[in-house]
Amino acid sequence: MIPNLLSIAGTDPSGGAGIQADLKTFSALGAYGMAVVTALVAQTTTGVTGVHRVPPEFVVEQLETLLGDVRVDAVKIGMLANAEVAAAVADVLRRYALPVVVLDPVMVTTSGQRLLDPDAVSVLRAALLPLVDLVTPNLAEAADLLGVPEASDEDAMVAQAEALRALGATRVLLKGGHLSGPSATDVLVGPEGTTTFRAERIATTSTHGTGCTLSAAIAALRVRRPDWESAVGDAKRYLTGALRAADELDVGHGHGPVHHFFELWPPA
Numbered sequence: 001m002i003p004n005l006l007s008i009a010g011t012d013p014s015g016g017a018g019i020q021a022d023l024k025t026f027s028a029l030g031a032y033g034m035a036v037v038t039a040l041v042a043q044t045t046t047g048v049t050g051v052h053r054v055p056p057e058f059v060v061e062q063l064e065t066l067l068g069d070v071r072v073d074a075v076k077i078g079m080l081a082n083a084e085v086a087a088a089v090a091d092v093l094r095r096y097a098l099p100v101v102v103l104d105p106v107m108v109t110t111s112g113q114r115l116l117d118p119d120a121v122s123v124l125r126a127a128l129l130p131l132v133d134l135v136t137p138n139l140a141e142a143a144d145l146l147g148v149p150e151a152s153d154e155d156a157m158v159a160q161a162e163a164l165r166a167l168g169a170t171r172v173l174l175k176g177g178h179l180s181g182p183s184a185t186d187v188l189v190g191p192e193g194t195t196t197f198r199a200e201r202i203a204t205t206s207t208h209g210t211g212c213t214l215s216a217a218i219a220a221l222r223v224r225r226p227d228w229e230s231a232v233g234d235a236k237r238y239l240t241g242a243l244r245a246a247d248e249l250d251v252g253h254g255h256g257p258v259h260h261f262f263e264l265w266p267p268a
Contacts, residue, residue, distance in 0.1 A: 013044070073100065105145065134171045145167070
């Protein structure tokens, strides 16, 4: 059976991040992708110039209309924009039994633009973290959620992941890609224990949408993998391949997108 995957997130007209990246990732990994839009974002590879937030009532209407008709096997939550939308999504999650929920707490773009209103952080922390199966912050997002400085080494990453679990998160994948070193190190902390993942650091500037892609890949693969560890490991391998092939694409003048279909398209 082909799994049905739902992305709840904002848009990216350049196609590298947000809902567009999620749908590409779902398709590349053999899942049927669906989307509920939380924000319309004027965005390219060079940055964000504007955000049009969808009213929370309409976000709920999109979700309830879809969930009333279609089986949803896994959900990836991305950009929620503000406290009202975050609270509305949390309310829907409480009322519907969704089997797999992955939260990517999108807060700030790589170029520095904020995508989550500051007053929404407390809603994300208190209302959403306890409702999801996995949260996938990067170093800056984990620090923002905890109100502490960013982790600077692997031990600090584990400590911050455990602190997020103490706030109610079931599992935390803390991404250390912004640390220096020859490999990109992530730590997965959950009831099953702690697992460290190391991946080759690819020399490319085409890193737009890596967080969206990884969290979407984990959601898509968890449906078909026996546990979270294998889903995360395979998702990281997929992202590494998408990064390695990213320079085959020629998209924009800034940080280009990863190549979501590197395994399916002929080499450039």
